[in-house]
Amino acid sequence: QEELVESGGGAVQPGGSLRLSCAASGFSFSNYGMDWVRQAPGKGLEWLAFIRYDGTKKYYADSVKGRFTISRDNSKNTLFLQMNSLRAEDTAVYYCAKELDSLRFFDWPSPHMDVWGKGTTVIVSS
Amino acid sequence: SSELTQDPAVSVALGQTVRITCQGDSLRTLYATWYQQKPGQAPLLVIYGKNNRPSGIPDRFSGSNSRNTASLTITGAQAEDEGDYYCNSRDISSNHLVFGGGTKLTVL
Numbered sequence: 283q284e285e286l287v288e289s290g291g292g293a294v295q296p297g298g299s300l301r302l303s304c305a306a307s308g309f310s311f312s313n314y315g316m317d318w319v320r321q322a323p324g325k326g327l328e329w330l331a332f333i334r335y336d337g338t339k340k341y342y343a344d345s346v347k348g349r350f351t352i353s354r355d356n357s358k359n360t361l362f363l364q365m366n367s368l369r370a371e372d373t374a375v376y377y378c379a380k381e382l383d384s385l386r387f388f389d390w391p392s393p394h395m396d397v398w399g400k401g402t403t404v405i406v407s408s
Numbered sequence: 409s410s411e412l413t414q415d416p417a418v419s420v421a422l423g424q425t426v427r428i429t430c431q432g433d434s435l436r437t438l439y440a441t442w443y444q445q446k447p448g449q450a451p452l453l454v455i456y457g458k459n460n461r462p463s464g465i466p467d468r469f470s471g472s473n474s475r476n477t478a479s480l481t482i483t484g485a486q487a488e489d490e491g492d493y494y495c496n497s498r499d500i501s502s503n504h505l506v507f508g509g510g511t512k513l514t515v516l
Contacts, residue, residue: 319507326494326507326510327451327496327507328507341503341504344504382462390498390503393496393497394441394456394457395443398451399450400449400450401450
């Protein structure tokens with residue numbers, strides 16, 4: 283079945299960096315746009331970034347633009363999120379999510395995310 | 409504005425009908441997408457597009473739009489429907505996705 287498994291979370295000091303990975307299985311990863319979404323403790327969902335199925339288009343939320351970079355390796359069925367200049371407010375569970383529709387012509391992210399990983403926890407604290 | 413506004417909490421008696429709403433300017437032209445999240449779990453897609461349910465989502469869940477407000481209706485709420493519900497949509501000007509603040513549903 284379709285599955286996403288995040289890894290790479292952990293504790294880091296403010297100003298530090300982490301690289302999250304999301305391993306995909308059970309579907310043709312290279313055909314789907316992918317997103318990162320996070321959830322701070324006790325808070326709601328926050329969309330962070332989108333990458334088109336072929337990696338040619340990326341979008342970022344204002345809160346992470348310039349600090350976070352989304353990328354993908356379609357040969358390894360893996361999505362990444364490079365997080366730099368981390369702040370306390372980046373503390374959250376980070377989810378990767380797959381778009382519902384394959385090979386979407388449009389460049390922009392779709393709000394339809396039908397497969398989610400279980401999340402990986404990032405704690406930014408001194 | 410790209411914001412989506414949801415009521416923080418809603419309750420419903422077991423077996424009754426409940427409507428969860430989401431307001432925002434983007435909803436005048438785009439449909440809302442709805443997710444259910446239970447404690448300690450990842451979000452689950454329940455409604456997308458005009459009123460589409462992914463495989464496995466019970467038909468008691470339905471979606472609708474009117475002007476700038478989207479609604480998720482649960483007809484005959486069950487105990488297992490308790491959880492947080494989030495709407496989301498795309499801001500047309502920025503192409504960013506936006507989530508509503510979430511609504512905590514309690515089934516009494």
